Structures are given as C-alpha cells and as structure tokens.
Amino acid sequence: KRGYVKAGPWTPECVVEHPEAVKQLHREFLRAGADVMQAFTFYASDDKLANRGNRASAQYSCAGINAASCKIVREVANEGDALVAGGISQCPSYLSKLPKEQVQGEFKIQLDQFVKNKVDFIICEYFEHIEEMEWAIEESLKTGMVVAASMCIGPEGDLHGVSAGECAVRMAKAGAQVVGVNCHFDPMMSLDAVEKMKAGLEKENLNVHLMVQPLGFHTPDASKQGFIDLPEFPFGLEPRILTRWDMHKFARRAYDMGVRYIGGCCGFEPYHTRAIAEELAIERGGKPAGSEKHDMWGDGLRMHTKPWVRARASKEYWENLNPASGRPYSAAVSKSDSWGVTKGDDMLSQQKAETTDQDIEVLQQYKVQYVR
Numbered sequence: 169k170r171g172y173v174k175a176g177p178w179t180p181e182c183v184v185e186h187p188e189a190v191k192q193l194h195r196e197f198l199r200a201g202a203d204v205m206q207a208f209t210f211y212a213s214d215d216k217l218a219n220r221g222n223r224a225s226a227q228y229s230c231a232g233i234n235a236a237s238c239k240i241v242r243e244v245a246n247e248g249d250a251l252v253a254g255g256i257s258q259c260p261s262y263l264s265k266l267p268k269e270q271v272q273g274e275f276k277i278q279l280d281q282f283v284k285n286k287v288d289f290i291i292c293e294y295f296e297h298i299e300e301m302e303w304a305i306e307e308s309l310k311t312g313m314v315v316a317a318s319m320c321i322g323p324e325g326d327l328h329g330v331s332a333g334e335c336a337v338r339m340a341k342a343g344a345q346v347v348g349v350n351c352h353f354d355p356m357m358s359l360d361a362v363e364k365m366k367a368g369l370e371k372e373n374l375n376v377h378l379m380v381q382p383l384g385f386h387t388p389d390a391s392k393q394g395f396i397d398l399p400e401f402p403f404g405l406e407p408r409i410l411t412r413w414d415m416h417k418f419a420r421r422a423y424d425m426g427v428r429y430i431g432g433c434c435g436f437e438p439y440h441t442r443a444i445a446e447e448l449a450i451e452r453g454g455k456p457a458g459s460e461k462h463d464m465w466g467d468g469l470r471m472h473t474k475p476w477v478r479a480r481a482s483k484e485y486w487e488n489l490n491p492a493s494g495r496p497y498s499a500a501v502s503k504s505d506s507w508g509v510t511k512g513d514d515m516l517s518q519q520k521a522e523t524t525d526q527d528i529e530v531l532q533q534y535k536v537q538y539v540r
Contacts, residue, residue, distance in 0.1 A: 175402045180212040181224040183236040190237075194244035200438035201445025201456030204431070205245040206253045207237040207287065210294065213259040213274040221522030230277045238285035253316075254282030256304055257294040260518035263511050271300065272307045279311055289314040293350050293381070296320055296327045296393075297511055298335045305342040316429065317344035318379055320352040323360045324392045327510040332361045333368025340374040348379035351433040352394025355410070355418035358382035362427060378427040382418070384410050384435025389501035395434075397504035407493050409435060413486050415443035423448055505535070 172182040172189045183190050194205055211217075212233050217225035224233065238254060245252045256278050261271045282290060290308045292315060295301040301319055308315045317339040325331040330338075332349075339347040347369075349361045362380050369376065385408035387395045395401050400408070410418075422430045430448075432440055438458065445456045446464055462468070465483035472478050480486070509515050515534075 177216070177219070177222045177224070178211045179224065180208050180210060180237065181217070181228050181233055183208050183233060183240055184228050187236065187240055190240050191244055194241055195247070196438040196458075197441055198244055198248045198250055199456065200442040200458040201452075202431070202441055203250055204253050204429075205241045205250045206255055206291065207234070207241040207282075209234050209237045209255050209278060210257055212237070212278060213256070213261075214277055215260045215274050215518070218520055219260050219518050220520070231281055234278050234281035235285060238281060238287060242285065242287075251288040253289055253291045254278070254285075254287040255291040255293050256308065257292075258296060258300055262297070262300045262303075264517045265512065268303055272303055275304055275307045279308060282313075283311050287313070289316065291316045291318060292344070293318040294320045298326050298330045298338050299328075300511075301335070302338060302342045305339065305344050309343045314346075315344050316346035316348075316377075316379055317342075318348050318350040318381060320394065321349055321361060322353045322357050322390070322392065322394060323364055327393065328512075331368070332364040333371070336365030336368045337372050337374060340369060340372075340376045344376065346377040346379050346429055348381070348427070348429065350379075350381035350431075351383060352387075352396065353382060353390055354385060354387040355380075355382040355414070356421070357387060357390070359418070359421055359425065359427075362422075363425065366425065377429060378425070379429030379431075380422055380427050381429075381431040381433045383433055384437065384440050386410060386414075389504065391504035391506045393504075393506075393510075397506055399502050399505065405435065407495065407498065410440065411489075411491060412439055412443040413489065415440045416447040416487075419444040419447040423451065507535075 170189065172186045173179045190208055198205060212230060214225050214230035217230055241252050256275050259271060259274045261274050290311060290313050292301060292304040292308055295304065301317060305315055305317055319335055321332060321335065323332060326335055336347050347365065349358050358380050362378055366378060383395060385395060385405050391397050419430060430444055442456060442458045445452060446459060449455045466481050466486050469477055469481040
C-alpha cells in the first residue's frame with residue numbers, strides 16, 4: 169500500500185532498499201502503544217528470498233537482510249521502552265518435502281543474525297504445520313532466548329488435521345514459553361482457536377502464556393487455510409477492514425480470556441494497535457502517545473461544526489454502529505477457493521525458476537477441472 173513491499177514474496181529486502189520507510193512504520197506502531205517492535209524478517213529465509221524468480225537472496229543475502237532489519241528495529245525501540253523480537257516463519261524447503269536438517273539450516277541463518285544483533289526474544293510465527301513449528305522451536309531454543317510460537321491456524325487446526333488444542337500442547341512441550349495464533353483469520357475466529365488451545369493446555373496441565381495476533385480483516389467466510397483462500401486475497405480486502413471499535417471488543421475478549429500478548433498481523437494499522445492500548449489503558453497504566461490527538465469513543469467530535477456529527481460523540485453510538493460497505497451489489501460473504509493443497513502435494517513444491525505464463529494456465533485449468 170505504501171509502495172515498498174510487493175504482494176506475493178512480501179519483499180523484506182525493503183529494509184535495505186528503503187530503511188527510512190521501515191523506520192517510520194515502526195515509529196507509528198510504537199507511538200500507537202506497541203510494547204514489542206518486531207524486526208521485518210517475515211519470509212526472510214534464504215530459500216524464500218530465492219523462490220520463484222525472487223533475486224533478493226542473490227542481491228542482498230539472507231544474513232544481510234536480517235541484520236539490517238535488526239538494526240532498524242532496535243533504533244526505533246530505543247526511542248521508547250519497547251522490546252525487540254526477531255521472527256522466523258515457514259519456508260519453501262519444508263513445503264518441498266526437504267529433510268529436517270535442511271529446513272532447520274534455513275532457520276539458523278536468520279537466528280544467527282538475531283543472536284549477533286541481540287534481539288530480546290524469538291517469535292516462530294506463521295506456521296501451518298505443527299511438525300515444522302516443532303522444528304523451528306527446537307532450533308530457536310539453541311539461541312538461549314525466550315521463544316514464542318504462533319501458528320497461522322484457525323479453530324479447525326493445522327493443515328494436516330492436528331487440532332488447535334493438540335498444536336498448543338505440542339508447541340509447549342517443544343519448549344515454547346508463549347503459544348498462540350497469528351494471521352489467516354480475523355480477531356474473533358483467532359480467539360476461538362486460542363480458546364481451544366487454552367483448553368488443550370489446561371487438560372495437560374501445561375502452564376505457558378497465550379498470544380494472539382490476528383488479521384485486521386473480517387473473515388467469517390474463511391475456510392481452513394484462512395483468508396488466502398478468499399477470492400479477494402490480497403488486493404481486494406479493503407471492504408473487510410475492522411474498525412477501531414471492533415478492536416476494542418477484540419482486546420477486551422482476549423484480555424478476559426487470559427491472553428497477555430495481544431497484537432496484530434496483516435491488515436493491522438497503527439490505529440488498530442492504539443485501540444487495543446486504549447481499551448486496556450487501565451490494565452496498562454495509561455494511554456499511548458498516539459492518543460494525544462484521539463479522544464476515545466468519538467469524544468473529539470464535540471468540536472465538530474455540524475450538530476448531527478456532534479451528536480455522535482458517545483460510546484453508545486460507536487459501540488453499536490453496524491457500518492455499511494457503500495457497495496449496493498457487494499455480497500456479504502465470499503466462497504473460498506479451498507483447493508486443499510498443502511505440504512505433501514507435488515503442486516506445492518517450490519522452485520528457483522520464475523513462474524511462467526504456461527504455469528499460470530495450468531493452474532487455471534486445474535481450478536476449472538478439479539476445484540469446486
């Protein structure tokens with residue numbers, strides 16, 4: 169949206185190409201109340217940076233991109249009182265059915281930079297399969313740092329059929345001190361998954377902290393793989409964006425459930441984070457700096473020139489608002505693609521060569537013939 173990241177590979181090399189843009193985004197979230205600044209290292213493993221025509225690995229190297237990410241985020245975190253997290257995520261090597269040692273080798277290149285640049289803790293995030301998550305936790309623990317583990321799954325569990333509760337148990341037993349979910353689903357669906365995780369952990373008498381970092385989009389119609397199955401992904405999701413008032417409800421429910429690491433993933437804007445901080449202002453001991461120009465529940469509208477707008481300066485009005493989309497012919501929900509393709513399917517094997525027009529035609533034909 170800001171012109172620095174390409175949808176698809178998600179281009180973490182922008183930390184090298186446009187460091188000031190990344191710093192500014194970090195600053196906006198810090199001002200909004202974020203307690204953790206996460207280095208922009210998503211999909212920054214060497215195999216992903218060289219996947220399907222991506223030349224970022226050859227141009228900047230995995231180590232170079234991860235080191236630059238750590239330096240940028242630490243500089244901004246030091247402007248406030250925030251912790252710094254380094255993150256690793258699922259990689260093409262696993263989807264291509266390569267052995268454990270090779271997959272963990274991809275993680276290690278990133279983790280070595282996190283150790284060298286002294287991040288405060290590690291987040292293993294955006295894993296669709298509990299097996300790969302266990303490998304990631306195992307490798308991350310070798311750093312000697314606290315490890316948080318967050319899967320991109322919903323209430324149905326991982327893509328090989330392991331339940332959300334069992335995933336939480338296996339993450340905890342692998343050594344993660346914080347477990348939960350991130351991405352792929354909206355706040356309420358994500359909390360439904362965390363509830364299942366919490367129940368699984370309690371049944372096994374496992375005592376770990378809970379985390380949740382959902383999408384900033386409504387996804388009630390998402391199937392097992394979440395919003396990436398929705399036809400609007402990734403360029404038509406704007407009508408699904410949550411309001412700041414939705415975030416208040418999410419933050420309160422999460423806190424009341426016992427979740428203490430509450431954040432966001434794709435679609436989250438700084439004002440969403442500010443809404444979480446404001447909802448939990450009493451618990452946090454105050455509002456963030458970003459509330460300086462934001463009176464809660466529309467109270468700033470008292471200064472508006474139009475009387476009907478001034479009348480909206482109340483919590484009751486905004487808490488009960490059911491926003492319209494402004495699209496008379498737009499459907500309320502969509503039909504997910506639901507191809508059901510995951511690790512183990514040859515179609516998901518990754519490659520260094522670019523995707524050709526012929527490759528796209530084959531995929532389109534497959535959808536017409538086999539996907540209903």
